[in-house]
Amino acid sequence: MPHDHDDHDHAHGHHHHGLSPSGHPYRPDDDTALSRFQVMEIALRELLIEKGIATAPEIMAQVERMDARSPALGARVVARAWTDPAFKARLLADGSAACREMSIEVDALKLVVVENTPQVHNVVVCTLCSCYPRNLLGLPPDWYKARAYRSRVVREPRAVLAEFGTHLPDDVRVQVHDSTADMRYLVLPARPAGTDGWSAERLAELVGRDAMIGVTLARAPEEPAPA
Amino acid sequence: MTAPLPEVVPTGFPPPYPTAGGRFRPGQAVRVRHGMALGHLRTPFYLRGRVGRIERICGDFQNPEELAYNHRNGMALTLYRVRFTMAEIWGETAERPADTLDAEIFEHWLEPSDAA
Amino acid sequence: MQDDFDTGRRWHDMGGLPGGSIDRAQHDFALWEKRVDALVILCGNKGLFSVDGLRRALEDMGPQAFEELTYYERWVSACAQNLVECGVITLDELNARMNEVAARGATYGEAQGHGEGGAS
Numbered sequence: 001m002p003h004d005h006d007d008h009d010h011a012h013g014h015h016h017h018g019l020s021p022s023g024h025p026y027r028p029d030d031d032t033a034l035s036r037f038q039v040m041e042i043a044l045r046e047l048l049i050e051k052g053i054a055t056a057p058e059i060m061a062q063v064e065r066m067d068a069r070s071p072a073l074g075a076r077v078v079a080r081a082w083t084d085p086a087f088k089a090r091l092l093a094d095g096s097a098a099c100r101e102m103s104i105e106v107d108a109l110k111l112v113v114v115e116n117t118p119q120v121h122n123v124v125v126c127t128l129c130s131c132y133p134r135n136l137l138g139l140p141p142d143w144y145k146a147r148a149y150r151s152r153v154v155r156e157p158r159a160v161l162a163e164f165g166t167h168l169p170d171d172v173r174v175q176v177h178d179s180t181a182d183m184r185y186l187v188l189p190a191r192p193a194g195t196d197g198w199s200a201e202r203l204a205e206l207v208g209r210d211a212m213i214g215v216t217l218a219r220a221p222e223e224p225a226p227a
Numbered sequence: 228m229t230a231p232l233p234e235v236v237p238t239g240f241p242p243p244y245p246t247a248g249g250r251f252r253p254g255q256a257v258r259v260r261h262g263m264a265l266g267h268l269r270t271p272f273y274l275r276g277r278v279g280r281i282e283r284i285c286g287d288f289q290n291p292e293e294l295a296y297n298h299r300n301g302m303a304l305t306l307y308r309v310r311f312t313m314a315e316i317w318g319e320t321a322e323r324p325a326d327t328l329d330a331e332i333f334e335h336w337l338e339p340s341d342a343a
Numbered sequence: 344m345q346d347d348f349d350t351g352r353r354w355h356d357m358g359g360l361p362g363g364s365i366d367r368a369q370h371d372f373a374l375w376e377k378r379v380d381a382l383v384i385l386c387g388n389k390g391l392f393s394v395d396g397l398r399r400a401l402e403d404m405g406p407q408a409f410e411e412l413t414y415y416e417r418w419v420s421a422c423a424q425n426l427v428e429c430g431v432i433t434l435d436e437l438n439a440r441m442n443e444v445a446a447r448g449a450t451y452g453e454a455q456g457h458g459e460g461g462a463s
Contacts, residue, residue, distance in 0.1 A: 037416040038451045043440035062381035127358030151362035156322040174326040181331035263351040267399035272352040273359040295399035
């Protein structure tokens, strides 16, 4: 099913046909019937521009800034922490300051990094809405914003983790973080065994988005990379 | 029956946010107030009336209950991260009583608790 | 769930309620959705309204909107409401412009203006 992605191409340069840079299909956009909410977006954008509140390039730049954020940023931070103990100490002490060291644009983000250990497994949720460390991970996945995850993970985190294929030993305490106010949370997963001597770049490939939310672990070197 | 309150595990690092000011100290037992409000607030219902311990002081922030209505000149309030056991929150139906949950709660939603 | 007037529990405050299995299907966002996101962030940066104001409007839209509208359909509505509330636009302006936009064409691409705000 061919889509016309002219608009995407204007905004972001060329892409593979039908797939975004992350390899997922685009939602249908300008080739389906115009919705009332699309009309509202166009109207608001035009009014804000006409009133001098925002400019078209500013809006486009913000779209591109958000598009450039992906779990790869968080993975770089995690891999650095795995390979640089002093950085890890700074990251756990003040996540935002440590990310700034790596020239990651954290804006007003108050980042709290929580470390998985042999005793504790961390998992993050926002039960009241869908707060998420978007500067480090990009926009949240749909399930993070949906009722099932938000309702259940505070009550039955182990059952939820099991749905993601994560089974924890009995002697590990699960620590749930409900992002109710101004902090945002990033899980620092445990470094997989069998990675001694790996570079930070190579290690970062083992760190997926879900591991930094805490619903999975970092990928073991013997596990196949996700498609 | 509820499990004992978790001791706050020191991270071994200085707390990331200022610890001056504020009524409560890390490790202190606090109870989340019951509240009755249909406006915007950030204290989840499932924690109201529950006792936990201050895990850390996050700093001072504007009150979301005011910001939501565009009142911007209120006093900043101290925000805490409070740790609860699943047993305290869910009682006998807890999936694993000794598992824990942290949430950020503003000072005006907390009161001292006698829990040891 | 609806707001509960006896307990003060609101519909969006869902921690601990029963929920079904987690649907992990995902897709990227369409351009119009990314633009909504950008408008909300820019309005926040410029001090027009806060993320709390956005959330409050989303909550006040109620559970039916949560179940029936998509994420950015709700966001664009809440953004519009906050802009009216803070006096940046009037409802009259918004409605007039929406009528004008809708008359331009049948698709999102066709409805872009040809001024500086639209696609070239």
